[in-house]
Amino acid sequence: MFDAMFKPEKGHDWITDEHSMFAESARRFFEAELAPHRQKFRDQKEVDRDFWNKAGENGFLAPSIPEEFGGSAAPRSFDAVIAYEASRTGDTSWGYGIQSFVIHYVMNYGTPEQKTRYLPKLASGDMVAALAMTEPSTGSDLQKITTNAVLQGDTYVINGSKTFITNGGQADLILLAVKTDKTLGAKGTSLILVETKDDNGKITKGFRRGRRLEKLGMPGQDTHELFFEDMEVPADRVLGGAVGMGFVFLMQQLGWERLSIGIQAVGAMDFMLTETLNYTRDRKAFGQRVFDFQNTKFKLAEVKSKLEVCRAFVKDALGKLDRGELDETTASIAKWYCSQMQCEVADECLQLHGGYGFMMEYPITQAYADCRVQKIYGGTNEIMKELIARSLDK
Numbered sequence: 001m002f003d004a005m006f007k008p009e010k011g012h013d014w015i016t017d018e019h020s021m022f023a024e025s026a027r028r029f030f031e032a033e034l035a036p037h038r039q040k041f042r043d044q045k046e047v048d049r050d051f052w053n054k055a056g057e058n059g060f061l062a063p064s065i066p067e068e069f070g071g072s073a074a075p076r077s078f079d080a081v082i083a084y085e086a087s088r089t090g091d092t093s094w095g096y097g098i099q100s101f102v103i104h105y106v107m108n109y110g111t112p113e114q115k116t117r118y119l120p121k122l123a124s125g126d127m128v129a130a131l132a133m134t135e136p137s138t139g140s141d142l143q144k145i146t147t148n149a150v151l152q153g154d155t156y157v158i159n160g161s162k163t164f165i166t167n168g169g170q171a172d173l174i175l176l177a178v179k180t181d182k183t184l185g186a187k188g189t190s191l192i193l194v195e196t197k198d199d200n201g202k203i204t205k206g207f208r209r210g211r212r213l214e215k216l217g218m219p220g221q222d223t224h225e226l227f228f229e230d231m232e233v234p235a236d237r238v239l240g241g242a243v244g245m246g247f248v249f250l251m252q253q254l255g256w257e258r259l260s261i262g263i264q265a266v267g268a269m270d271f272m273l274t275e276t277l278n279y280t281r282d283r284k285a286f287g288q289r290v291f292d293f294q295n296t297k298f299k300l301a302e303v304k305s306k307l308e309v310c311r312a313f314v315k316d317a318l319g320k321l322d323r324g325e326l327d328e329t330t331a332s333i334a335k336w337y338c339s340q341m342q343c344e345v346a347d348e349c350l351q352l353h354g355g356y357g358f359m360m361e362y363p364i365t366q367a368y369a370d371c372r373v374q375k376i377y378g379g380t381n382e383i384m385k386e387l388i389a390r391s392l393d394k
Contacts, residue, residue, distance in 0.1 A: 006081055014319040022078055026085040029058050034091050041093040041220035056125030062103050070123030075322045080263050087267025090363050092370040093220025095167040097260050102129035102175045109240040109249050130171035132162040132226055143186045149178040154235045158228040168224030169212055172196055180243050189246035191239040206231030217369035255331035261378045262314050262334030265342040269307040275364050276349040299348050306341040329391040336384035339374035346371045
């Protein structure tokens with residue numbers, strides 16, 4: 001079932017033998033290093049710090065950046081392989097997606113000095129990254145952020161707060177969205193690379209981590225509040241040296257973020273279908289396997305259909321990504337539709353587990369709780385529909 005995702009086939013010429021071999025390598029790594037620790041990570045509310053380094057050592061953090069920075073110069077779709085294979089194990093703890101987003105921000109817009117300073121450490125796992133956009137009062141409306149950076153000489157002084165920040169507790173590097181000019185709206189937004197420790201390894205003055213947030217699902221994913229109080233950052237840490245271009249950069253990169261949510265949804269649906277097939281084949285009721293009831297077969301047929309429609313759309317979108325043709329509408333469709341189907345699949349699969357589907361020790365129950373946020377982050381599904389609708393009125 002799973003080989004179909006990255007197996008060379010007619011109609012998807014972007015998929016190569018290298019994709020298939022890389023997927024197999026990633027699958028073995030995640031099954032050995034991630035899946036066995038899934039409950040441990042959920043209990044401790046973060047992945048082990050050395051897991052990042054293990055992933056980096058095996059080339060699973062930045063395959064699509066140049067070799068000089070620690071990557072493999074592979075197409076962006078190789079990042080998708082990692083996102084899919086990790087999700088297929090049922091994991092929702094590892095914040096790889098955010099690491100990938102920050103890496104590509106730096107790769108696409110960073111100055112030569114910023115690339116040299118950060119990319120090798122991000123690719124090796126020596127640095128864990130966070131992307132801090134959301135604030136308590138802004139949500140999806142990024143133009144309304146209030147965290148501000150005031151230039152004083154050759155230093156920016158930052159004040160404000162962020163919330164719902166994935167990797168916030170472990171992050172060594174934060175790509176921070178700030179207002180560098182409150183009077184210019186979106187054009188006054190900049191992105192600043194903030195290091196959470198100084199040269200002596202101590203927490204940077206003015207930076208503070210707030211609560212580790214308790215969530216409905218994804219308990220193993222390190223999610224924090226962050227606070228900045230007169231934190232001083234060198235002026236040369238503005239991403240690309242491009243003051244006022246933050247909102248433009250965010251809009252240009254949101255397509256990959258939204259498509260990656262669709263990729264993770266496909267991996268999660270593969271995981272949930274496998275779990276449910278195994279359960280219904282083993283579980284007996286009224287003298288026969290649960291799988292043998294017509295209702296079970298029909299429900300699983302619906303699940304399989306939803307999964308394969310999403311898989312086909314995501315694969316087509318990945319081809320566009322590699323060709324540099326991924327557009328806002330396609331990315332928005334991938335995000336809203338695949339996350340919607342993921343939630344529907346989770347509900348059907350949980351129902352087929354009966355009473356055990358209500359027990360948190362069962363992976364399907366965890367997957368049910370974990371998937372709900374997929375319709376919220378990366379831009380709510382309501383925002384996605386608004387963006388899609390705009391394309392119909394041109």
